[in-house]
Amino acid sequence: MRRPAGRPGGRLAGRVALVTGAASGIGAATARRLAAEGALVGVADLWAAGARRVAERIRSAGGTACALRCDVSQEAEVKATVSELTASFGPLDVLHSNAACLDRDVYGRDRDLLDLAVEVWDRTMAVNVRGAMLMVKHTVPAMRDGGAIVLTSSVSGLVGATDHAAYGTSKSALTGLVRYVATMYGSRGIRCNAIAPGLVMTDAAREAMPPERLAEKAAERLLPWPAEPDDVAALAAFLVSDEARCVTGQTIVLDSGTTAHRPEHAIRAWERAKLDR
Numbered sequence: 654m655r656r657p658a659g660r661p662g663g664r665l666a667g668r669v670a671l672v673t674g675a676a677s678g679i680g681a682a683t684a685r686r687l688a689a690e691g692a693l694v695g696v697a698d699l700w701a702a703g704a705r706r707v708a709e710r711i712r713s714a715g716g717t718a719c720a721l722r723c724d725v726s727q728e729a730e731v732k733a734t735v736s737e738l739t740a741s742f743g744p745l746d747v748l749h750s751n752a753a754c755l756d757r758d759v760y761g762r763d764r765d766l767l768d769l770a771v772e773v774w775d776r777t778m779a780v781n782v783r784g785a786m787l788m789v790k791h792t793v794p795a796m797r798d799g800g801a802i803v804l805t806s807s808v809s810g811l812v813g814a815t816d817h818a819a820y821g822t823s824k825s826a827l828t829g830l831v832r833y834v835a836t837m838y839g840s841r842g843i844r845c846n847a848i849a850p851g852l853v854m855t856d857a858a859r860e861a862m863p864p865e866r867l868a869e870k871a872a873e874r875l876l877p878w879p880a881e882p883d884d885v886a887a888l889a890a891f892l893v894s895d896e897a898r899c900v901t902g903q904t905i906v907l908d909s910g911t912t913a914h915r916p917e918h919a920i921r922a923w924e925r926a927k928l929d930r
């Protein structure tokens with residue numbers, strides 16, 4: 654089968670990529686970035702209209718993309734999504750498994766562990782962990798040797814917090830999954846890494862966070878600026894490119910320095926900066 658051409662000349666020219674959770678936020682930014690770098694992109698999401706909108710935006714910018722409706726927690730849907738994408742664009746080169754359950758009635762109810770409803774834990778694990786595993790399970794056989802996988806984890810999977818234990822534990826599991834996938838398929842040249850973002854200023858994060866919470870987050874960082882979705886997309890594009898050909902099995906933190914220090918050190922640095930002004 655003749656592969657449709659992606660944008661010529663880019664770092665990912667002609668590569669076939671699947672991005673999940675791509676209807677909004679980080680996934681949409683990555684889908685757009687991979688397409689801008691020449692990849693042919695499958696924009697997969699549970700939210701079909703959002704995925705169609707992102708795919709249309711990519712096409713109107715001169716890129717190649719198709720929208721795919723998929724619940725990543727359902728094996729039959731994952732299998733069908735991979736088949737549909739490879740039938741349109743050919744064997745896969747790139748997977749960015751990025752979908753996570755951030756719904757108000759799941760993530761929003763993931764508070765104190767002692768009150769946690771079992772269905773909140775189960776849905777979180779089904780989407781965030783089983784979904785990533787199913788994506789790997791069905792994309793690796795459809796991947797050309799030398800393919801690259803990126804999972805979106807979170808700093809919540811690396812440090813503790815007083816809420817969101819189900820979410821944080823699901824993201825910790827991805828750090829393990831990355832190492833297993835990198836080990837199992839490294840001999841085929843397939844690489845697998847994770848990105849662990851801190852706060853990323855998606856539209857949803859901007860809407861959901863009151864100014865006092867944003868100020869708290871700012872005080873935790875070493876850098877004055879939080880990450881934008883495009884910052885995560887840039888790292889994902891690097892990780893799936895040949896420039897990262899020796900990087901595998903890693904979880905790379907992208908958090909403006911939030912977890913790089915003991916908290917009291919940042920607090921002191923911010924206080925000093927206030928006195929100096």
Ligand SMILES: NC(=O)c1ccc[n+]([C@@H]2O[C@H](COP(=O)([O-])OP(=O)(O)OC[C@H]3O[C@@H](n4cnc5c(N)ncnc54)[C@H](O)[C@@H]3O)[C@@H](O)[C@H]2O)c1
Nearest residue numbers: 674676677678679698699724725751752753807850852853
């Ligand atoms: N925004 C942040 O501050 C931040 C920080 C750390 C990690 N993350 C991670 O980044 C990733 C993207 O999050 P975001 O902030 O862009 O949020 P978002 O809500 O904008 O994007 C998540 C997308 O996943 C989709 N989705 C949810 N359940 C799905 C399912 N079962 N199957 C397929 N798609 C599904 C949603 O429809 C949505 O489009 C997530 O893995 C999240 O945990 C985000």
